[in-house]
Amino acid sequence: MLTGLMALMPALSPADETADKLFLTHCAPCHGPKGDGGRGANLAVRRLLHAPDDEALSAVIRDGIPGTQMPGTRMTAEENLALTAYVRGLANVQEAAVAGDPARGESLFWDKGRCGQCHTVGPRGGRMGPDLTEIGARRSAAYLRQSLLDPEAEVPETFAVYRRVILLPDNFLQVRVVTAEGKAVTGERLNEDAFSIQIRDYADRIYSFRKDELRELRKDWGKSPMPGYRGVFTDQELRDLIGYLSSLQGAR
Amino acid sequence: MKALAILWVTAAGLTAQVTYERIAAAGSEPDSWLTYSGDYAGHRYSALAEIHRGNVARLKPVWMYQTNDLNQFEVTPLVADGVMYISEPPSHAAALDLRTGRPLWMFRRAVPSDVHTCCGQVNRGVAILSDTVFLGTLDAHLLALDAKTGHLLWDTTVADYKAGYSITAAPLALRDKVIVGISGGEYGIRGFLDAYNPKTGKRLWRFWTVPGPGEPGHETWEGDSWKTGSAATWLTGSYDPAANLLYWGTGNPGPDYDGGPRAGDNLYAASLVALDAATGKLRWHFQFTPHDTHDWDANHVPVLLDGTLHGAARRLVAVPNRNGFYYVLDRLTGEFLVGRQYGKQNWAEGLDSRGRPILINGREPRSAGSLVYPGVHGATNWNSPSYSPDTKLLYVAVREEGTVFYRATAEYKAGNYFSAGGMRGIPGVEPTGSIQALDPLTGEKRWEFALHGPPWAGVLSTAGGLVFGGTPEGNVFVLDAASGKPLWTFQAGAAVYASPMSYRFQGRQYLAITAGRSLIVFGAE
Numbered sequence: 001m002l003t004g005l006m007a008l009m010p011a012l013s014p015a016d017e018t019a020d021k022l023f024l025t026h027c028a029p030c031h032g033p034k035g036d037g038g039r040g041a042n043l044a045v046r047r048l049l050h051a052p053d054d055e056a057l058s059a060v061i062r063d064g065i066p067g068t069q070m071p072g073t074r075m076t077a078e079e080n081l082a083l084t085a086y087v088r089g090l091a092n093v094q095e096a097a098v099a100g101d102p103a104r105g106e107s108l109f110w111d112k113g114r115c116g117q118c119h120t121v122g123p124r125g126g127r128m129g130p131d132l133t134e135i136g137a138r139r140s141a142a143y144l145r146q147s148l149l150d151p152e153a154e155v156p157e158t159f160a161v162y163r164r165v166i167l168l169p170d171n172f173l174q175v176r177v178v179t180a181e182g183k184a185v186t187g188e189r190l191n192e193d194a195f196s197i198q199i200r201d202y203a204d205r206i207y208s209f210r211k212d213e214l215r216e217l218r219k220d221w222g223k224s225p226m227p228g229y230r231g232v233f234t235d236q237e238l239r240d241l242i243g244y245l246s247s248l249q250g251a252r
Numbered sequence: 253m254k255a256l257a258i259l260w261v262t263a264a265g266l267t268a269q270v271t272y273e274r275i276a277a278a279g280s281e282p283d284s285w286l287t288y289s290g291d292y293a294g295h296r297y298s299a300l301a302e303i304h305r306g307n308v309a310r311l312k313p314v315w316m317y318q319t320n321d322l323n324q325f326e327v328t329p330l331v332a333d334g335v336m337y338i339s340e341p342p343s344h345a346a347a348l349d350l351r352t353g354r355p356l357w358m359f360r361r362a363v364p365s366d367v368h369t370c371c372g373q374v375n376r377g378v379a380i381l382s383d384t385v386f387l388g389t390l391d392a393h394l395l396a397l398d399a400k401t402g403h404l405l406w407d408t409t410v411a412d413y414k415a416g417y418s419i420t421a422a423p424l425a426l427r428d429k430v431i432v433g434i435s436g437g438e439y440g441i442r443g444f445l446d447a448y449n450p451k452t453g454k455r456l457w458r459f460w461t462v463p464g465p466g467e468p469g470h471e472t473w474e475g476d477s478w479k480t481g482s483a484a485t486w487l488t489g490s491y492d493p494a495a496n497l498l499y500w501g502t503g504n505p506g507p508d509y510d511g512g513p514r515a516g517d518n519l520y521a522a523s524l525v526a527l528d529a530a531t532g533k534l535r536w537h538f539q540f541t542p543h544d545t546h547d548w549d550a551n552h553v554p555v556l557l558d559g560t561l562h563g564a565a566r567r568l569v570a571v572p573n574r575n576g577f578y579y580v581l582d583r584l585t586g587e588f589l590v591g592r593q594y595g596k597q598n599w600a601e602g603l604d605s606r607g608r609p610i611l612i613n614g615r616e617p618r619s620a621g622s623l624v625y626p627g628v629h630g631a632t633n634w635n636s637p638s639y640s641p642d643t644k645l646l647y648v649a650v651r652e653e654g655t656v657f658y659r660a661t662a663e664y665k666a667g668n669y670f671s672a673g674g675m676r677g678i679p680g681v682e683p684t685g686s687i688q689a690l691d692p693l694t695g696e697k698r699w700e701f702a703l704h705g706p707p708w709a710g711v712l713s714t715a716g717g718l719v720f721g722g723t724p725e726g727n728v729f730v731l732d733a734a735s736g737k738p739l740w741t742f743q744a745g746a747a748v749y750a751s752p753m754s755y756r757f758q759g760r761q762y763l764a765i766t767a768g769r770s771l772i773v774f775g776a777e
Contacts, residue, residue, distance in 0.1 A: 024660045024661075025660070025662055025663065025668075025669070026668070026669060028660060028673075028674045029438075029671045029673065029674040029675075030674070031674075032674055032676055033619075033658050033674055063365070071368055071369070072365070072366060073668065073669070074366075074665075074667065074668065163677075164708070164724075165705065165708070165724040165725075165747040166705055166725075167724075167725065167726070167746070167747065192704055192725075193704050193705075193723060193725035193726065193727050193743070194702070194703045194704045194725065194727050194741075195727055195729070195738070196743075221680065222680070
């Protein structure tokens with residue numbers, strides 16, 4: 001089950017095998033067999049919201065997270081230690097893969113790529129595309145590379161991570177609506193429920209429609225307004241840009 | 253004068269007797285809501301008609317009550333004689349003033365830090381009988397509280413929470429018994445349903461949902477697998493007073509996703525059992541999903557109704573099941589009468605003449621993952637359906653959401669998670685849902701109202717011709733019970749995880765439902 005992951009890791013020691021089994025038994029049911037999320041959070045990230053260091057991670061495994069569905073798990077101190085290291089290791093897979101120069105990548109991001117026209121990093125940038133302030137903690141280098149070369153390849157890869165309730169979609173969806181009066185609006189879905197939809201159009205205007213006011217509501221699954229950067233950046237530039245994006249870890 | 257009126261109402265409420273006869277005749281007392289589903293038949297229907305198509309547009313929140321806990325607030329409140337009785341997460345209870353929502357008493361119970369629950373520390377409601385309120389707790393105790401004060405009258409240990417048992421369901425009060433189901437289907441428990449003496453807390457009977465050695469059905473478990481067979485009873489069942497039969501749904505067999513070590517049908521998991529309420533003995537059973545490996549608990553509220561099927565007038569029980577099929581059985585014999593797909597599914601060709609699914613190959617959980625509809629949470633879940641005797645329609649909140657199921661192996665360790673696999677959503681497919689109105693005798697769909705996300709809220713139908721419900725995005729809504737047309741909606745700001753109810757206070761009808769941490773009472777004043 002973990003073959004994809006194992007290929008990127010050094011050979012497993014007996015202790016790792018124990019941890020692998022522990023992970024499959026206790027964590028995989030919610031966090032997915034690869035730890036990249038399910039009913040529970042994505043653990044294959046470098047910054048875990050509830051566990052900034054190993055001590056905190058060990059405590060979370062032992063005690064759970066009160067007020068959430070994360071339960072505590074009884075195991076020996078050695079097992080807890082092994083599992084803590086294993087969960088940390090899920091993130092290290094990404095770390096090892098990033099090779100570019102973040103400083104060069106940063107100037108490519110703002111200048112040559114003009115990524116900031118649509119994307120925000122911290123206080124700077126545009127609002128149209130996803131906020132990239134923490135993108136390094138959320139996405140692997142391989143994912144970032146694919147998104148840069150072929151933005152639409154992964155647009156539909158949403159809802160793969162199971163969530164019980166979606167109060168705010170974290171995917172990107174382009175929608176086109178036509179009101180009863182015939183006014184057409186195309187933009188990004190900000191949110192939606194059974195009775196209403198909220199949209200930001202490409203001129204940065206925000207709309208809220210009641211669905212019974214619309215003559216037409218179309219969802220362009222898989223479409224992205226982001227241009228592909230294949231042939232725009234050299235391989236080295238791409239590595240540098242990914243190095244920069246991977247360094248964006250948000251507030252620490 | 254107003255102050256006097258409050259005093260009178262409160263005093264009346266706190267001295268009333270909720271007799272068994274009142275609960276059994278709940279339909280003729282629509283001011284109250286005396287049991288989890290509103291009546292023993294599981295109809296979740298209110299005979300009140302003061303809120304109707306003509307004035308529903310004026311519906312507004314009247315008061316709100318908020319918990320002090322981040323867990324889902326899944327209660328269906330009870331109302332008796334001018335007082336509301338609720339449970340709150342994790343294992344609290346309170347009596348609320350119907351005029352203002354202010355607590356008249358609060359019962360607080362600390363839950364041990366090492367309780368195990370698969371799906372949040374929740375509680376779905378209390379039962380009331382005579383002057384006593386009954387509350388199940390996450391550490392698997394059954395408590396009796398004085399309805400006048402909230403004081404603890406007795407405290408009975410139902411099971412050992414350290415072995416994964418807990419209680420989340422509202423108990424069901426009968427004439428001289430309190431019936432309690434248990435949770436823990438993801439912890440390798442051995443499931444059961446219990447009856448207790450309401451005065452003393454002494455256990456009267458226990459029905460094991462996984463038969464032991466020598467009992468019929470035991471042969472449907474390989475080796476010792478029955479010991480961790482689960483089949484939890486975590487949602488309140490229904491009751492037919494004339495037949496003195498209890499109808500109760502049972503949960504998944506354990507471990508959830510790996511059927512390997514438990515070859516066989518795994519009775520009575522994923523089944524409906526009919527038990528003699530006097531003795532707890534099994535009268536009949538019907539298994540919706542033999543040898544389930546998709547966590548398709550049959551923990552639904554069975555809907556009891558009468559009708560003519562196959563040329564004969566019959567007493568029926570209807571269940572829209574988590575596995576995507578709608579079933580109608582003879583409730584005296586358990587005979588399978590009608591089965592029809594109502595939710596999206598890809599695991600069965602259909603049902604055979606005895607209601608057994610005709611399986612499609614390759615839908616078992618695998619280490620590489622199997623994409624299956626319905627998903628792990630089913631085509632519907634614990635959130636209640638509703639039956640209206642006016643429209644003669646059965647309303648059900650339907651989930652359309654597939655899951656990729658993974659199989660692994662699990663070693664049983666008391667109190668530890670024991671599911672042997674995992675699951676995730678389907679890439680690129682936005683889960684959705686609907687409210688459907690079914691002809692209860694055929695399962696045919698009469699209308700459908702599209703929701704955005706898959707619902708966790710049940711529905712209530714009323715004599716005002718309304719269907720009341722909620723969405724995971726926080727919409728509370730009213731539909732026309734005849735057509736499904738939306739009549740009113742309110743954004744409550746957080747997901748609805750409960751089944752709604754209605755009551756009348758000082759001559760006015762109210763609708764109540766939770767959203768987020770809030771219980772919201774609506775009136776058309």
